[in-house]
Amino acid sequence: MNKQEPKIVSREPWWAYPPADGQSEEDVEWGYPIVYDNGKIEFTLDERPTPEEIRTRRGCR
Numbered sequence: 001m002n003k004q005e006p007k008i009v010s011r012e013p014w015w016a017y018p019p020a021d022g023q024s025e026e027d028v029e030w031g032y033p034i035v036y037d038n039g040k041i042e043f044t045l046d047e048r049p050t051p052e053e054i055r056t057r058r059g060c061r
Contacts, residue, residue, distance in 0.1 A: 013031075
């Protein structure tokens with residue numbers, strides 16, 4: 001049986017923790033929640049999203 005790697009369905013910038021009162025979004029830790037086509041969801045902090053990705057993200061509003 002040939003097992004295929006799951007494919008990414010969604011990957012967008014998200015806070016590791018929401019900003020505290022008075023804290024800038026630039027000061028919080030960022031990562032990516034990743035949703036796969038097999039239903040698996042993981043959150044990775046391996047790389048910080050670019051300022052452009054953070055500014056134009058759909059979530060965290």
